[in-house]
Amino acid sequence: MLRVENLRKVYQEGTKRAFEAVADLSFTVKERELVCIVGPSGAGKTTLLKMIAGLLPPSAGAVYLDDEKVTGPPEKMALVFQDYSRSLYPWMTVEQNVAFPLKHRKLGKVETTELVRDTLQSVGLAGAWSKYPWQLSGGMQQRVAIARALAYQPEILLMDEPFASVDAQTRADLEDLVLQLRARYGVTVVFVTHDIDESVYLSDRVVVLSPSPTRVQEIVDVPLPRPRDQVETKELPEFAQLRAYVWRSIKRPETSEVPA
Amino acid sequence: MRENSRPIRVLGVGLEIAVPIALLALWALTSAGSTSFYFPPLLDIFRAFGDTWLFERVSTDVLPSLARLFTGYAIAVVAAVVIGVALGSSRTLGRMVDPVVQFLRAVPPPVLIPAGILVLGVGSGMKVALIAFVCFWPVLLNAIDGVASVDPALRETARSFQIPARERLFRVVLPSAAPQIFAGARVSLSLAVIMMVVSEMVASTNGIGYFVLQSQRTYAIAAMWSGIFLLAILGYVLNALFLLVERRVLRWHRGARAGAG
Numbered sequence: 001m002l003r004v005e006n007l008r009k010v011y012q013e014g015t016k017r018a019f020e021a022v023a024d025l026s027f028t029v030k031e032r033e034l035v036c037i038v039g040p041s042g043a044g045k046t047t048l049l050k051m052i053a054g055l056l057p058p059s060a061g062a063v064y065l066d067d068e069k070v071t072g073p074p075e076k077m078a079l080v081f082q083d084y085s086r087s088l089y090p091w092m093t094v095e096q097n098v099a100f101p102l103k104h105r106k107l108g109k110v111e112t113t114e115l116v117r118d119t120l121q122s123v124g125l126a127g128a129w130s131k132y133p134w135q136l137s138g139g140m141q142q143r144v145a146i147a148r149a150l151a152y153q154p155e156i157l158l159m160d161e162p163f164a165s166v167d168a169q170t171r172a173d174l175e176d177l178v179l180q181l182r183a184r185y186g187v188t189v190v191f192v193t194h195d196i197d198e199s200v201y202l203s204d205r206v207v208v209l210s211p212s213p214t215r216v217q218e219i220v221d222v223p224l225p226r227p228r229d230q231v232e233t234k235e236l237p238e239f240a241q242l243r244a245y246v247w248r249s250i251k252r253p254e255t256s257e258v259p260a
Numbered sequence: 261m262r263e264n265s266r267p268i269r270v271l272g273v274g275l276e277i278a279v280p281i282a283l284l285a286l287w288a289l290t291s292a293g294s295t296s297f298y299f300p301p302l303l304d305i306f307r308a309f310g311d312t313w314l315f316e317r318v319s320t321d322v323l324p325s326l327a328r329l330f331t332g333y334a335i336a337v338v339a340a341v342v343i344g345v346a347l348g349s350s351r352t353l354g355r356m357v358d359p360v361v362q363f364l365r366a367v368p369p370p371v372l373i374p375a376g377i378l379v380l381g382v383g384s385g386m387k388v389a390l391i392a393f394v395c396f397w398p399v400l401l402n403a404i405d406g407v408a409s410v411d412p413a414l415r416e417t418a419r420s421f422q423i424p425a426r427e428r429l430f431r432v433v434l435p436s437a438a439p440q441i442f443a444g445a446r447v448s449l450s451l452a453v454i455m456m457v458v459s460e461m462v463a464s465t466n467g468i469g470y471f472v473l474q475s476q477r478t479y480a481i482a483a484m485w486s487g488i489f490l491l492a493i494l495g496y497v498l499n500a501l502f503l504l505v506e507r508r509v510l511r512w513h514r515g516a517r518a519g520a521g
Binding site: 053085 | 413414513
């Protein structure tokens with residue numbers, strides 16, 4: 001379980017240029033839950049994710065993972081960054097990229113190879129082991145990044161606007177891949193996005209953030225049936241209602257009403 | 261990647277070989293009847309080249325020269341990369357030493373020879389030290405810059421996956437800085453050849469530089485030209501070997517850049 005408690009971040013604290021990015025954030029993510037965090041652009045989403053990931057120390061408050069305070073990158077967490085072209089290592093092949101974080105795990109060579117190939121297969125990249133990232137399309141590169149995170153066998157997968165820079169069709173494919181992989185690996189997912197449709201489509205719950213300095217605007221339950229489908233789920237009237245509800249919550253923070 | 265058709269590529273390679281041969285032929289023809297003392301016929305120079313360098317003076321002059329060159333160069337590259345990684349990793353440290361580095365590298369290298377002779381004598385040690393000193397700066401500056409400009413996203417990725425420091429250095433920081441380190445090392449390689457020759461001309465009893473100067477002083481003009489030829493060939497071959505290594509090591513870099521463009 002992930003618990004975010006009164007998290008606050010002020011950049012350049014104590015100087016004239018101090019900037020309060022995150023004011024006060026609290027929410028929890030249950031085991032095996034998929035939670036999307038949405039907010040207007042500039043709402044400190046990436047700041048929040050970096051604090052959860054232990055890459056950025058908060059100014060106040062804390063993040064707890066299974067009741068343990070996060071002070072550095074936890075072993076049980078893996079990250080997928082937005083910019084796949086800058087987070088994959090161009091001098092390593094696809095296979096080496098996925099295997100790289102596993103080197104200091106106490107796994108045998110055979111086991112590692114098996115795990116890497118198995119994970120690559122599960123993201124649909126069975127034939128691309130020996131390719132370099134720059135030989136692949138954007139969508140495929142992001143699949144490599146997802147495979148790398150999954151092969152790390154985390155309890156929680158953090159994704160920072162992972163599909164923001166791929167085309168619409170690829171994006172839909174990758175969204176379904178995330179749902180599929182979550183079912184297969186039983187991993188908890190925290191997914192940051194600015195796309196409202198995406199957040200409703202994927203989530204069990206949506207955490208809506210206010211504009212900066214960020215607070216939790218509200219947390220919306222998404223009781224849509226699973227498995228979800230790009231066409232069928234999105235034509236449900238409940239989907240449209242939730243989508244509109246989240247939309248209004250982001251646009252007009254004060255006057256949102258509970259959906260009928 | 262450039263997609264050249266096969267015939268055009270063959271033509272390109274053919275020209276690369278044909279043009280130098282044509283130029284040499286032209287030189288040989290125009291100098292054939294030369295009676296000038298300073299510009300002997302090319303064939304005389306070739307003859308002197310054969311007599312001198314195949315392979316009589318290889319062990320007495322060429323090998324000592326190459327040994328100094330490579331020892332000095334290797335010391336410089338290793339030291340510059342080690343120190344460059346340290347300085348490039350800390351912005352404060354990098355800032356602190358920057359003026360010193362800029363000042364030291366501004367010293368014109370040959371002017372160090374008198375001081376070198378005074379302190380280290382006229383032996384190989386002095387020459388190796390001078391070559392190392394000269395080659396150190398371009399690699400150092402490029403290593404500092406390369407390490408300092410490793411993409412923060414790559415560092416953060418490594419950190420989030422708890423990659424140990426040693427692995428981060430050898431598999432993230434150094435590969436990322438490698439294109440720049442190679443650029444510096446290539447500049448240094450030509451400086452190393454220059455410094456080798458100059459140091460051998462000023463104070464030496466053997467070496468290619470010594471031979472060229474000695475030939476000129478004893479009016480063995482064809483032999484002098486043959487030494488110059490040898491140095492040109494040496495520089496050419498060293499550069500070609502360097503490019504070969506660079507192309508292998510940085511294959512990903514060319515590919516990644518072509519992919520991004």
